Amino acid sequence: MIDVVAARLDWLILYRVSLLHSGWFTRLPAGTEHLGQLHRMPQRLNLTALLVDEYDTAIDFFVGKFGFELRDDTALTDGKRWVVVAPHGAASGLLLARAIGDRQRRAVGDQSGGRVFLFLETDDFARDHLAYTDDPPIQWTPLLSP
Template sequence: MQTLHAVTLVIPDYDEAIAFYCGTLGWQLAEDIDQGRKRWVRILPPGASQGSLILARADSAAQQAIIGNQFGGRVGLFLCTDDFTRDHAAMLAAGVRFEEAPRHEPYGCVAVWRDPFGNRWDLLQLT
């Protein structure tokens, strides 16, 4: 058996990203380990036990250049929910910027949103 443990998201600042994901969105800070010049920061969506996000601070000009465009302008991250209406409303109330109104697709209800760093996400409730 194999599972996907985590995906790295390059961000400009650890604390700013933690404030958004763990403060604004209510994610869980699973690990924040100081490694000297960098930190190992792993976060999980509410209620998740796996499928984490590693927040990696950009430490070069090339890494700074990809912040917000790590997926070439496409949606690259998918936040699944068991209650789209609840989470969409909560995210709107928290100031999350959605690019579109919710839409129904054959696979579920979805709406594209951006984090403060420009990364495009789907909020998704699968059918």
């Protein structure tokens, strides 16, 4: 049996998928029950929502230019889609969320208020930088000079 539980805050969705009713917490190992404490199961960030103007343009950019995988593209209601892209082999991904309303549209491209938002790790900086600056180029702001 699969059990899914979700809760939403303004900025965070917390969810659990459990098999055979394994819960958020498990008891400590045998012999330590007298402590009356709970052992917290590991957590990780799974998806980061990224506001985009249009789904297909964003998919073309992340999949076509960055070489990410398109992991999910499911139609929802009211023209919304559940679109997830991620670097090959990555455990986490980006949930591409089409901006709705003036407030969200203004935040596209400035979701971190001018700070660095995401960090992409690579095993070959020169190779990837060349690919990303090829036609059409991505505009970069150098952080470190060679």
